[in-house]
Amino acid sequence: MRPDPPLPPIRGDDDVVTTEQTLPPRSRIVAEHLAAAGVDTRVVVLPDSARTAAEAARAVGCAVGAIANSLVLTADGAPVLVMTSGAHRVDFGVLSAALGAAEVAMAPAALVREVTGQAIGGVAPVGHPAPLRTFIDEDLQQYAQIWAAAGTPHSVMPLTFEQLRTLTGGELVRVT
Incomplete structure (x- = not known):
């Protein structure tokens, strides 16, 4: 197994909080x-x-495509997590076909909070009350390092694609 790439410097590093004791509760989870x-x-x-x-x-000083957006959607009424490249807008027709679902829609904010414990804009790929079936945009594979939300709109974390896939058990899909 190859080592993880080094973490890049964060812009404004002097203002960054990284100690676990000072993390917001949802980020601590x-x-x-x-x-x-x-x-x-x-x-x-x-x-x-x-x-x-x-x-x-x-x-964080990366390409928009290296941002892994966490979208909670409903597929035939069941909540699912879709991790998309920040460079993409989801094509619901393409995604519906990929998931084998008759209907795919954005989940309402209340459902997002219920199934993740997190608010829209800060949904992490992990740390939910119960794991969600997860789908990952195949285009995220091209980045050595991707960044995902970490429980709040102010917190992020770097991961490799393999870490994201292993953590979530995510299935690769095309979203555009």
């Missing part, structure tokens, strides 16, 4: 899940919100 899974990474709390892929990419 994510960090604990990562540690229990043996994933060596860090949760980074940014001084400004990173609700959008563009905001997150600017904050």
Whole structure:
């Protein structure tokens, strides 16, 4: 197994919180899940919100496509997590066909909070009350390092594609 790439410097590193004791409660849950899974990474709390892929990419200094957006959708009424490249907008027809679902739609905010324990804009791929069936945009494979939300709109974490796939048990799909 090849070693994980080194973590890049974060813009505004002086303002970044990375100690587990000072993480927001929802980010602490994510960090604990990562540690229990043996994933060596860090949760980074940014001084400004990173609700959008563009905001997150600017904050960490990466390509927008290397941001892994966490979208909670419903597929035939059941909640699923879809991890998409920040460079993509989901084509619901393509995704519906890939999932074998008659209907795919965005989950309402209340359902997102219920199934993840997290708010829209900060949904992490892990740390939910119960695991969600997860699908991962195949285009995320092209990045040596990807960044995902870590439980709040101000927290992110770097992962390799393989770490993301292993942590979530995610199935590869095409979303565009």
